[in-house]
Amino acid sequence: AVADVEGAAPPGKLRLSLGKTGVEVRADHHAKLEALHAIASAATGRAEPSAAERAADCFSLLARYSAACGAQLRGGGFHAALHGECFDALAADFGVTMECFASPLNCRWPRFCSQFPDVDRPFGSVGSFFDEEGGFAFAEGSFEANPPFDEGVVARMERRMRRLLRGAQEGGRELCFVVIIPHWPDKSAGWAALRNSEFLARHVRIPLRDHGYFEGAQHNKLKSQYRVASFDTSVFWLQSSKARERWPVTDAKVARLKEAFRPKQKEDPSGSGGALAEGGAEGGRPAKRARAAAAGAAPR
Structure with missing residues (x-):
């Protein structure tokens, strides 16, 4: 035992x-x-x-x-996460209530996709984002995607999102993905595919000095839970036509998200642990x- x-x-x-x-x-x-x-x-x-x-x-x-x-x-790169305030802004302004790439250790909401469903499911995982047979359908709704910063993963993610968005477009459904990855204009086919997507509603570049992330090893570190960004970040909004009507990407909403991204490592000298958002996955x-x-x- x-x-x-x-x-x-x-x-x-x-x-x-x-x-x-x-x-x-x-x-x-x-x-x-x-x-x-x-x-x-x-x-x-x-x-x-x-x-x-x-x-x-x-x-x-x-x-x-x-x-x-x-x-x-x-020994390896625990993937850094967004600040809680970023998730709150995405939920309030774009209806986001689920992450496409997370774990029980860094998730914001009780339902999420993750890499290891066999050990993650007891904690709310719905399986891998890439599981197209028996996995989460992503038929409609609004989702955040902060994938591992690997070119192959980003390209594969974009291809699946494209298929899902085409299905939503044909079916007249509201489907939105807010994708957050490094600003890779010159070295990533996945980044280029996102930037040139037929479903791109908006792309925003956040300079390195203007934002930070939550430590990937947040579940184990006792010191500050925040880290400064080591790269410029791209935020992409991919939306079906119906999603653009429901969740328009306005300048005011972008400004709120940028403010939520601001570096916080100096504000948290003692460290604070990760927590779930208030309420359940659907706001309950x-x-x-x-x-x-x-x-x-x-x-x-």
Whole structure:
């Protein structure tokens, strides 16, 4: 059985162990995982998992992501995330309530696509964005996409979005993707395809000095959770005609998003953990126990 070893981790963290193998996580992120687990269980109609089952799922999740980055924070690139204020602006102005590329460790909403569905599903993952057989349909709605900054991934993402948007256009449905990637005009076929997309409503370039991100290893770092950007960023709005009518990309909305992107590392010297947005994936209220579990976590 997985054991929660009290006092085995530094203050502010928990350590989950299975035999001689242990993984650590910030206490506030552990509370977030507990909240996600409760919401996902309620959404699927499953019986409330026992404490042992929740601990086992948390251990499996943390061990997988630890192994994926080389079992150390510097062993690989945990993908940086947007500030919580960015997600709030996207939700308020463009109806975004789901991420196409996230994990239980950095998601903003209880429903998201992720890389490892086998360990992520108990926490709300609907599978990989690239799963076109049995995965999430993306028939309509508004979605944020901040994919791994890999040319192959970006190009593959653009191709799938193009197919989805063509289907929405033909069906008269509202479908919107807000895509956030590095500004790569001279070295990325994927970037060029997004910039020249038939569904592009707007493209905005945010200079390096004017924005920052949330640390990719936010679930483990006890110091500042913010980092400055290391590149200019491109934000693309891809929309069907109906989506353009419902969620127009105005100058005022772009200005609010840029303000939300502003660097924050100097504002957070002590570090603050990631948390879920207020309410559920569709704006509803999560289960009582989930709200209680998330209550102590600071905004992401």
